[in-house]
Amino acid sequence: MSTTTRRAGTWLALTGLMGAAAITGSAATATAAAAAELPVYAVRSTGLTQAQAAALQRAFGLKNVQLAEDGSVAFADESTYLRVPGLDLGAGKPDEEGAETVQTALDVESLKRLRALPVEDATKRALESLRGAGLLPANATPTAGQTTFEVVDANQKAVVTAPLDTAVSFAFTLDGVPLEGPGAKLRVAFDGQGAVAGLTHATRDLVKVGSVPVLSLDQGRERCAKVFGQSVRPTGVSYVYEAPPLAEKVEELEPGLRCDGVNSDGAAVQSVVVGAAVDARLPEPGPVDPPREEGAFTPQWTWRIDVGSEGTGPCSGLPWTANNLSTFNNRFTAAGVPVQFSWVNHNAWERDFKDPVFPGGQDHLYADDVDMTYWQGHGSPNGFSFAGCSSNTDTFLSKDEARWGNKDVEWMSLFTCSILQGSAGGQSWAARWGQAFRGLHQINSFDTVSYHSAVHGGKFANYLVRTPFLWWNKPMKVRDAWAQASIDTQPASVRWATMGAIGGGGLANFDDYFWNKGAVGPDTLPTHGWWRISGMS
Template sequence: MSTTKRAATWLALTGLIGAASLSSTVTAAAAAELPVYEVRGSGLSTEQAAALQRAFGLKDLQRDDTGAVAFADESTYLKVPGLDQGAGRADEDGLETQQTALDVEAIKQLRAITTDDATKRAVETLRGAGLLPTNAFAAARHTTLELVDVNGRPFHTAPIDTAVSFAFNLDGIPLEGPGAKLRIAFDGQGAVSGLTHSTRDLAKVGTIPVLDLTQGRERCAKQFGGAAKVTDVSYVYDAPALSERITKLEPSLRCAGVTPDGSAAQSLTVPAAVDGSLPDPGPQQPPRTESALSPQWTTRIDVGSEGTGACSGLPWTHLNIGAFNGQFSSRGIPVQFSWLNHNALERDFKDPVFPGGWDHLYADDVDMTYWQGHGSPTGFSFSGCSASTDSFLSNNDARWGNRDVEWMSLFTCSILQQTSGGLNWAQRWGKAFRGLHQINSFDTVSMHSAVHGGRFGNYLLRTPFLWWNKPMKVRDAWAQASIDTQPPSVVWATMGPIGNAWIANFNDYFWTKGVVGPDTLPTVGYWRLSGTS
């Protein structure tokens, strides 16, 4: 029996969470009406936040003006043991670097509490504080660090923490989104290393007519617009961030699909109401012109972004990319390029060693590139949007970091899936590391988001205030942005190379926000950190 199933069974048997909540989906083929919920309260009060802090014995707890609560222990949150190895060679931009080696012996000694123990602690503590939602279902999983050799053969896997993520439902229908988040991570000694709490109090106030799932499939197909084939439709309540001060929740449809090139479609939501309308796809960029195709590489810190939106059936890409861009431009960091829809080209990510490759002008000409669109374990898709040089960026066409890029951040599906086609994540993507420090992406299908990019950028760049709000490491910022915006079923992941003497870039911050390692080739192997949202 899996650890997740054991934890669920334990909860049902003890009555801490009702057995009815173990079923989180509606399986009926049709529904005439579904409930509407009114927002009666949002977030935790000051008193509730204080009670939560006392219950878990936390030294501090951050509560924002929406009532969302967060905690991360700097000394233990997603900590990977490392050894300072002194100054490294300067970056190609002339920036100083600091070498850090994986402390292999310390990693071998890492231990974690069991998933059953973590689940019990989380549930009982929340219940004792009067803060256990009645519509929550807990499941636990270890966050893991994997080390493999240069050929992708496993060397060691260690637990980093044990995270308990709560899934929510409303009368059997999943409630998902940034406004339905409760996650608690325990370190190896059982102390809380990270906590996220962002929920609303909801009350049923009536019903509305909705499409049945057959009709819902038609609406999903219209949203995808031929860019993806619908494979599954289900009901869901979409919970936006608490900062969107909504007054009610209506049911939506979760649309899953696959693109013509076999990539998993990023799952998205559309209204389920009979009179509902599809999301506004936003403005279109004017066409790219040849005058834009010139190298911009200088000794500056900069970023770039690309994404497929309306042309691939994804309505919020322009908002997500815009939020990412805004975090950098508002702090004076240039956004060298930002191509959307038909302007997003496969060749921008392809190395010039391959015919038509332009990554030296774009994806590999900045310090960080952020991408949003459909993807798969072997690449990401431009299908329905562009085909220059083709409509799929294959892992075999990626050679990143031999010019400039340190961090390739791919908000797409399944890039770092554990295994696919008989090859693991390192065997598929290892050859892309030609000076690249990290690929940040997902092990599973990801859910379309309008806010992930902004959260990621803020965690990278934020300004400290007293003892909190400090910038996060790149891989921690990716993990936390994913935890904030994705349901518990989504597994985020980051991988990087291991060089001579176990030098690795696992503790990189963005430039000027903390230490950054030197460009490192994978002469020893690769590392991957992954965990549940």
């Protein structure tokens, strides 16, 4: 948008925009009449300087803090970050690729003894340390919560719920309107002794430079409906500023509309942000891939280490899915890991995730024929949706049709909403998804609704396969990489989660790395129960 369309005059901070962060649903009628104006913010600086990073390190008593090229900090103490007590049981049965495995058992008694810093103490420490370093933004509000590790037995009876850390995550606003995204992240996680186990700092210094006419919320609902398409019904719209990753060298931030909605089955979908300016353009759908051939199968490469990806994009109201899958694919390709398949939009099929025991199921050719499958699309506690995009064999992959790991897949990574929600429809996460574990090591997903992202897949892949440099940049465990990628890209209100199976003797794959990046456990059936880790972003 050219600067000539912006107005430096009075913007309507008090005419219908007071408390804009809470304007959704029926409250939208209060601001529906004429289009208002919202400020435009120029970027004065991006990220931290080396001196500020050093101040952050001193403030929290850290040994090392590495400042990334984009000015962000993502610190994780390898010895304490999301640490789960375990027992080394020695070498396990080789994987189907012939790779060596290491058996690890949960140390349940040690889990029961874990204690966490009270949220009040964690919040106070975070605030005092950031103020002392001069790095507490004036527009930041803290929220604290604990990361938990749950164990249930084979009958879904609770064995233990233990706190792993206490995290303080900050929400940002610009004159009362939320500022959200990878470029507006500040989070500090404390271990049980009060030491910092994880620290994320990615912010910009912004200054108001004018304003721009924006749609009313009623008009915004119409724009959201256009983006969502026929398969999603808008349920709420609110003003928001979207902060892209610091690596994106933007000069200004303009107001957006956060679109919330529900799928045809009534499940909440990923929130999507579009421009709020009157003349803002809708996201471009991008090129359309040629139709997938019904009888064409991917080559089966069970003996090699590889990954695959699928997702529904604009046809399901998710404009950035192709971009996100590309970041995932490209990072693995750069690391020398083949991408066996990558299907998007109309070429993403439900049968690719469905076990052959069910009519039409072909997961043995796709999702269960690689070591890791990454999916992005709409979901619910009971499965994920292909509505609006394809119906091969139908439009919804039910939890009851998932039988993963009986071919190859170790880690099913589902960037979708509420798959691992604590309880839904009277069933726990373990009761709903426990039967999917037929050799599968982990399901990585979310406990809550998630926000659409164009970069999550690449961040997740990078944390998995990155190459160490001196004492930093080491690969992360699979569950830690999922947690950190979600922390990097999601607001504090979003809870990420990972679950896995527990076999005889407490054998569990909670400490897996990706292949050739650290120890990996053997395929384990859930004869003795399941575990789940969940935390706030």
